Amino acid sequence: MNANYQSLRAMPIEALRATIRAGDYTSHTAGLGAGLLQANLAIMPERHALDFMRFCQRNPKPCPLTGVSDTGNPMMVTLGRDIDIRHDVPAYNIYRDGLLTESMTDIAALWQDDFVVFALGCSFTFENALEQVGISLWHIQNNTTVPMYRTNIETTPAGPFCGPMVVSMRMIDPARLEEVQTICRRYPLAHGAPVHCGDPAEIGIVDIGAPDWGDPVPDEVGKIPVFWACGVTPQAAVARARLPICITHKPGHMLITDIAEDAEVPVFRP
Template sequence: MSVKESLKDLDVHALRRLIRAGGYARHTAGLAAGRLQCNLAILPEAYAADFISFCELNPKPCPIVAVSEPGNPALPDLGADIDIRTDVPRYRLFRNGVFDEEVTDISTCWQDDFVTVALGCSFTFENALMAQGIAVKHIDLDQTVPMYRSDIALAPAGPFSGEMVVTMRPIPEARVQDAWEISARYPHAHGAPIGSGPSAGIGIADLQKPDWGDPVEVSDGEVPVYWACGVTPQNVLMKAAIPFCITHAPGHMLVADVAEDADIPVFKAHQH
């Protein structure tokens, strides 16, 4: 049994304790079944309002599910005991728009003006697809979903602009419409696909050369289907070149207490 298999049945609190203690630092796909998993952007308060506006203008790749108070590492809307400094398997640090390093704990670089923006994640609709008998190849292979830079322009806000990052999953041709309808039920987790087909006209040159994650073969009888991806904010933050910000490492999510099929309200900035 793999380490991943042995952790599959851990409840969300035990899983976060393990991650917090440094006992697990791999991708979180397939763990804590039924719980919401979140992409993250952590940035100084001076930039947070513009970034939140950017997310609200681009809800497909950036569906906000929670925002922290400045300097507070807790996210009480997502879990009573969450400490965002330690509870994600891997983080990525960016300085002046350049990737600096990947770490498993951000306690030593935490700032008292940091705001955490938690965004919905595709793992939610993946679980729904699997529950309806649609296989998700990268999970079966214990890999990270392939992610690609697209040429889909996003609506800008303040210093934040760029193009959408997309994920790809090979779906049996007979189930593509089902996949479309199932994922559309989860607008807080990227919702319905943004396209399908070998090229889909979104600027991907080679499906076997993803920009992040692992390549997944599209077999005969399967159609590549693309969804908006929560790695989009990483691209946008890099392009904005703000002095310092932190994201999750692709595929390494915050696992929340909230049920992934909960009726999560659309975030509005005035609530914060």
């Protein structure tokens, strides 16, 4: 069941999170929780956590680390009041031995006492700032998931974690490109400025109309494709690492925190 998207956009975060926790909204979070930091997820056994933290530190553009749980504790106390990671994301992907085996809307039945949760900043955060200055984003206006692509840009390995950077794409008016870059630089916890503008082939994308994740967008007349580092990058790295189990967000379906999107340090202070 999915609650009305437009009504959710106007909800305070407490009501929005309650709707997601109840299973009444299971779709993407683009445009929701205006002004608040959204986060990608990677949940894994503790024995892999240090290598993954190193991977994030070595690749801060696609993996801006915003929160880490205590071992076995599903409450993300540094990211908000009463955030239970087992229930508070609209949809999760489950990887076993590197293979995506299923998606689900609640992971309480899978929770393990040795799990560590990593939260990573998300590009949805800066989209609110772009909309506020009149830069329209097709996927938000049309209630779809932003397109995401594997690239030929390699990440810096750490332990078993390695692989290509994943990027998200938005069509932007060239006349406003410099403005977009300036705005996005203000949000380093949300991937910061774009990593590439223009010809997708230069970063290894063969067909912009066939994203690896998310939904395609039309080739808007007078606009150019602009690409940002994306928090799906660790999902690709996790698949390569072939962990016995790892849980991530379903692409586009983020954790909405209580942290202001322009916070310099992502720590919740009630």
